[in-house]
Structure formats: C-alpha cells, structure tokens
Amino acid sequence: MAQLRLICFDFDGTLAYMHPTHWATYAEAARDAGIELSEAALASPGVDRAWDPWLTPQGVAHPDASTSAAAFREVRVAIAMQRMRDAGAQVDDATLRAAAERAATLEADASRFRLFDDARPALARIAAAGTRALIISNHLWELPEIVDALDLGSMFAGVVTSARAGYRKPHPEIYRDALREAGVEAHEALMVGDSITADVYGAQDAGLHAVFLDRDHRTDLPEGVRTIHSLLEVPLTWP
Numbered sequence: 001m002a003q004l005r006l007i008c009f010d011f012d013g014t015l016a017y018m019h020p021t022h023w024a025t026y027a028e029a030a031r032d033a034g035i036e037l038s039e040a041a042l043a044s045p046g047v048d049r050a051w052d053p054w055l056t057p058q059g060v061a062h063p064d065a066s067t068s069a070a071a072f073r074e075v076r077v078a079i080a081m082q083r084m085r086d087a088g089a090q091v092d093d094a095t096l097r098a099a100a101e102r103a104a105t106l107e108a109d110a111s112r113f114r115l116f117d118d119a120r121p122a123l124a125r126i127a128a129a130g131t132r133a134l135i136i137s138n139h140l141w142e143l144p145e146i147v148d149a150l151d152l153g154s155m156f157a158g159v160v161t162s163a164r165a166g167y168r169k170p171h172p173e174i175y176r177d178a179l180r181e182a183g184v185e186a187h188e189a190l191m192v193g194d195s196i197t198a199d200v201y202g203a204q205d206a207g208l209h210a211v212f213l214d215r216d217h218r219t220d221l222p223e224g225v226r227t228i229h230s231l232l233e234v235p236l237t238w239p
C-alpha cells in the first residue's frame, strides 16, 4: 500500500451543494427579470447543451473564454440565455440578457453554497495524515472566493476551476493542470467525486486513481468503479 500524496475533490455534489438548487436560482433570476420559467423546465435534460460549442473528443475545451473574469462571465451569460430560451422563455433579447446577467450574479453568490456535513471532518482527517487536498471542479471563475467564504481555503493546497483552467472535466488537461500546480505525479494522486464520467473516468484517463462518491447508494453502477458512500471513507493509501 502506497501513501497517496494528494487527494483531489470535486466541489458540487461532493464537498458542497447549492441551496436553493442551481435551477431554482436560474428560475429566481428569470422571475426577477419578469420571466416565468419553472425549475422543472430549466432542469429538463434537453436544456443542458450549453457547452456543446466547445466540445472536443476529449471533453470541453474553452481556453479562449478563460482569459479573464470578464471574458468568462460573458460566456456564463450566453449560456444562461441559451438555457432560458431552451426552457421556453419567449422574450426579447434585452429582457433575456437581463435575466441571464442576474443568473450569472446569483450563481456566484457564496452564500448559496452549503457544505455537506462530512466535508470538514473528512478534510481534517486527511490533513492529520499529512496528505494534501486540492479541488478540481467544473465551476465558476469565483470558486476560490466561494471556498474561502465557506472557511475552507486553508484546507486546500489549491483550487482548480474549469473557468480559469479553460478545460472542463473529463478533459485530461484540467487534471494535468492540477497535478502541475501541486507538483505531484498522477499515480500519487486520487480523485474523489460524484460524477463517474467527469471525476472517475476523466481522472483515470489522466493517470490518477479515482473513487466515486455514491451518497445515494445507487444500484446501477458500472463494474470496476471503486465506490465510497461518505467523504470519511476516502482512502489515504492505494494498493
């Protein structure tokens, strides 16, 4: 058994969650601009093709959109407009843009994020073992500030967010970026997350070990995926 040098965590659904939900936040932003959209319509599977323009065979790559906070916010606004249109918004562009701007502001509000109960004790356990922790997340430009607002900043050696990296998991480049930042080899690192595609397969493609966080005790897991049910079960060694 070799001691792992770095434990990497996904953020949403793994360490923290949005409250109200992301789609409820979108509905609220639309309502603020005078558009009635239901959370269900926004959450419908057809709506989320937001990143399709940046999709490559390895995953979403948007380095051109990650040159500055302002450039990335413009992408978030465009995505929010597309999502609201796909959810049935039939309004003029100026009204839709106002709603999308509001959504981009609300979704970056740190007070809308809550930590799962096991996050803080799990991070304390990892720190006590002398192992470093890092966040690798498909997230906003403001994720480092959100992590600080949750009083978690000191627990992590770094926060790698796709907004700044220019690549979204499962693209291997965001994992390579994180390993470079931490100065750790892929085989010395473990990824923990609640998405099999983004967190488990993506990390494995980049050479990291990975465990799937299955908080809901799913019964439809593919074979060969190592699973934990709580962050307190994160392995600190790997066979």
Ligand SMILES: [Mg+2]
Pocket (backbone or CB within 6 Å): 010, 011, 012, 013, 014, 193, 194, 195
């Ligand atoms: Mg997640």
